[in-house]
Amino acid sequence: MGRPPAIILRQVSKEYRRDQIRIPVLSRLDLTVAEGEFLALMGPSGSGKTTLLNLIAGLDRPTSGEIIVHDLDLTRLSDSQISRWRSDHVGFIFQTYNLIPVLRADENVELPLLLTKLSRRERRQRARTALRIVGLEGREDHYPRQLSGGQEQRVAIARAIVTDPYLLVADEPTGDLDRQSAEEILNLMEQLNREFEKTIVMVTHDPNAAKRATRILHLDKGQLVDDVTRAEPSPPKVAESAASGDPPYVADLDTARRQEARL
Amino acid sequence: MKFLGYILRNARRNPVRSLLTIGSIAVCGFLTVAMLSLFSSADQLREEVKGYDRVIVMSSQGFAQPVPIALKNEIIALDQARGLNAIARRAADGKPLISPFSWFGGKYKDEQLSLFAQFGIDPDVFFDIYTELTLPADQLAAFKARPDAVVVGRKLAADKKIAVGDKFPLKGEIYNYDLDLTVVGIFDGPENRDLRSCYFNWDYLNEGLLSKASGVGANNAGTILIKCASTALIPPLCQAIDQATANSDRATKSQTEDAFIGQFAEFTKDLQTYINLLGVAVAFALLIICGVAMAMSMRERTREVAVLRAIGFRKPQILGMVLAEAVLIAGLGGLIGTGTALLLSKNWDAIAPLTMGFFPYLRIPPQVALAGIAGSLLIGLIGGYWPALRAASIPVVDGLRKVV
Numbered sequence: 001m002g003r004p005p006a007i008i009l010r011q012v013s014k015e016y017r018r019d020q021i022r023i024p025v026l027s028r029l030d031l032t033v034a035e036g037e038f039l040a041l042m043g044p045s046g047s048g049k050t051t052l053l054n055l056i057a058g059l060d061r062p063t064s065g066e067i068i069v070h071d072l073d074l075t076r077l078s079d080s081q082i083s084r085w086r087s088d089h090v091g092f093i094f095q096t097y098n099l100i101p102v103l104r105a106d107e108n109v110e111l112p113l114l115l116t117k118l119s120r121r122e123r124r125q126r127a128r129t130a131l132r133i134v135g136l137e138g139r140e141d142h143y144p145r146q147l148s149g150g151q152e153q154r155v156a157i158a159r160a161i162v163t164d165p166y167l168l169v170a171d172e173p174t175g176d177l178d179r180q181s182a183e184e185i186l187n188l189m190e191q192l193n194r195e196f197e198k199t200i201v202m203v204t205h206d207p208n209a210a211k212r213a214t215r216i217l218h219l220d221k222g223q224l225v226d227d228v229t230r231a232e233p234s235p236p237k238v239a240e241s242a243a244s245g246d247p248p249y250v251a252d253l254d255t256a257r258r259q260e261a262r263l
Numbered sequence: 264m265k266f267l268g269y270i271l272r273n274a275r276r277n278p279v280r281s282l283l284t285i286g287s288i289a290v291c292g293f294l295t296v297a298m299l300s301l302f303s304s305a306d307q308l309r310e311e312v313k314g315y316d317r318v319i320v321m322s323s324q325g326f327a328q329p330v331p332i333a334l335k336n337e338i339i340a341l342d343q344a345r346g347l348n349a350i351a352r353r354a355a356d357g358k359p360l361i362s363p364f365s366w367f368g369g370k371y372k373d374e375q376l377s378l379f380a381q382f383g384i385d386p387d388v389f390f391d392i393y394t395e396l397t398l399p400a401d402q403l404a405a406f407k408a409r410p411d412a413v414v415v416g417r418k419l420a421a422d423k424k425i426a427v428g429d430k431f432p433l434k435g436e437i438y439n440y441d442l443d444l445t446v447v448g449i450f451d452g453p454e455n456r457d458l459r460s461c462y463f464n465w466d467y468l469n470e471g472l473l474s475k476a477s478g479v480g481a482n483n484a485g486t487i488l489i490k491c492a493s494t495a496l497i498p499p500l501c502q503a504i505d506q507a508t509a510n511s512d513r514a515t516k517s518q519t520e521d522a523f524i525g526q527f528a529e530f531t532k533d534l535q536t537y538i539n540l541l542g543v544a545v546a547f548a549l550l551i552i553c554g555v556a557m558a559m560s561m562r563e564r565t566r567e568v569a570v571l572r573a574i575g576f577r578k579p580q581i582l583g584m585v586l587a588e589a590v591l592i593a594g595l596g597g598l599i600g601t602g603t604a605l606l607l608s609k610n611w612d613a614i615a616p617l618t619m620g621f622f623p624y625l626r627i628p629p630q631v632a633l634a635g636i637a638g639s640l641l642i643g644l645i646g647g648y649w650p651a652l653r654a655a656s657i658p659v660v661d662g663l664r665k666v667v
């Protein structure tokens with residue numbers, strides 16, 4: 001292994017309880033995600049993808065088992081410690097963007113920075129930088145309702161990366177988007193993974209989206225049944241990237257290098 | 264504080280709901296502050312009046328029943344006979360400071376209803392008894408010299424554009440006699456005194472009544488006003504007078520001016536109790552209004568709160584932000600209500616004439632104004648607490664699943 005593990009799940013089980021009835025969702029699950037990996041989680045509806053993602057992101061606690069992220073055992077942290085950890089190290093991207101409607105784009109992006117000691121000036125500056133990275137320069141003062149779905153999701157991504165977290169979690173980030181916007185978001189996520197070396201865990205139903213990841217896992221009946229490391233990287237979408245105005249980059253080279261490293 | 268911008272946006276999110284909440288708190292805050300101030304102004308006046316050691320003798324059957332003027336000299340005699348020497352005397356000539364004090368209750372000029380007080384008094388001693396009322400020396404001399412003279416308060420003169428030398432006809436309503444008076448002076452006094460009243464010579468009224476064939480209503484002093492030499496001498500004097508008249512058709516009730524005013528306040532006392540009770544009920548209702556408004560707001564924002572929590576906002580921060588919003592909205596209501604009450608007190612002169620001199624003055628005491636604002640903040644704090652706690656306590660994962 002060339003890269004240290006970012007996420008280690010050991011014997012993780014999760015069950016929900018509803019009126020004395022136990023609903024097992026995940027059972028004795030083991031998983032290791034390397035730093036800089038872009039993991040796609042697939043599986044049928046109700047298989048527990050969101051549940052797993054929430055556990056990895058420290059939003060929920062497992063019924064049993066250990067979750068270690070960057071050498072930190074999340075199960076041992078108090079609620080407020082885990083909140084602080086999330087604000088420092090995890091970026092969230094949701095299917096429905098979840099922007100605050102009464103805040104402008106730059107204010108939405110700035111929101112996580114309110115929890116830091118940064119000055120107002122620094123906060124503004126970082127928010128601008130994050131918006132530039134997602135290609136929304138000049139849209140700073142737009143409210144969410146004045147943006148398209150794809151643009152809203154980019155603002156959400158800017159909000160997710162503004163604190164420079166090492167982990168990005170995305171729950172069906174393209175689920176509400178049309179083909180074109182979805183591609184743009186996926187390009188962006190790919191870029192964040194490659195250029196900014198973010199570890200990404202993405203839940204998706206869309207095989208096309210999953211192909212962008214460096215690794216795809218299938219979750220079924222509480223088990224990770226299929227651990228497919230892509231033998232062949234998907235062809236780089238250079239033409240599409242150029243068309244949508246994103247800078248083209250040499251996708252296959254990078255992916256190849258990583259696969260080598262893993263082997 | 265860096266969250267303030269966000270809190271303000273949240274408060275403006277549903278403007279109609281926020282405005283309704285602010286409005287209801289403002290209206291109630293205004294009424295509460297105004298009422299409390301009105302009562303406190305009246306209480307303050309009574310407190311001040313105590314320092315002047317004045318006694319008012321009225322019929323034991325109530326102030327609507329007049330006492331005879333003969334009683335005046337009987338009281339002077341009694342005071343001396345008993346060796347009380349309770350009645351104060353004028354330094355210059357030793358004249359006892361005692362005067363009839365008779366409510367005339369007439370109509371001014373062609374007014375349908377005159378809401379200002381008119382009293383028949385003894386011009387020779389009246390301003391020695393009411394030392395807080397001032398009248399220029401030449402006007403006082405004219406008042407004493409001229410039988411048909413009347414002096415009017417500064418505010419009444421201003422309201423009705425009355426100047427010295429003007430005719431001042433008062434049509435009798437209680438008495439079957441019309442007074443044809445002439446203004447000889449305009450008196451002034453502290454802001455909280457009734458400067459919308461007028462005083463004329465009791466003798467002039469009495470002679471007028473006597474001159475009429477029937478003479479009905481003559482020789483009645485109404486009440487008798489006395490200035491005492493000291494506070495300590497008030498109880499023995501009152502006792503002596505009431506004892507002397509007891510079991511006669513002229514039985515009296517003698518009391519301090521403060522207690523006398525208190526009688527008029529008696530019916531407002533009941534009112535005050537009801538208003539206090541009502542105030543508690545209203546505060547409770549406002550708590551619910553504020554709480555329900557915040558609960559609705561927070562329910563709509565369940566998912567947003569969950570997102571904030573996911574991003575790393577901790578429970579106390581959410582709690583604080585929601586409470587701040589509630590306190591902001593409620594506090595704004597309190598501020599508007601109290602501000603309106605202050606505005607009312609500044610413009611009280613426009614309303615005072617309608618209170619017949621019972622509330623000549625409305626001052627909002629700083630502590631009442633502060634209580635109004637503090638009360639509204641408290642309503643926000645308490646009313647917002649439950650919704651805030653609820654919002655902060657919803658598990659993040661559940662909040663994120665909520666589709667709103």
Ligand SMILES: Nc1ncnc2c1ncn2[C@@H]1O[C@H](COP(=O)(O)OP(=O)(O)OP(=O)(O)O)[C@@H](O)[C@H]1O
Pocket residue numbers: 016017018023025043044045046047048049050051052661
């Ligand atoms: N709070 C909860 N209480 C009880 N059961 C729950 C709770 N949250 C999730 N579940 C159950 O756990 C199972 C897994 O849910 P989860 O949302 O993780 O599935 P998913 O794979 O993300 O599905 P989808 O693709 O539809 O989003 C489902 O059967 C769901 O009903």
Ligand SMILES: [Mg+2]
Pocket residue numbers: 049050051171
């Ligand atoms: Mg899901």
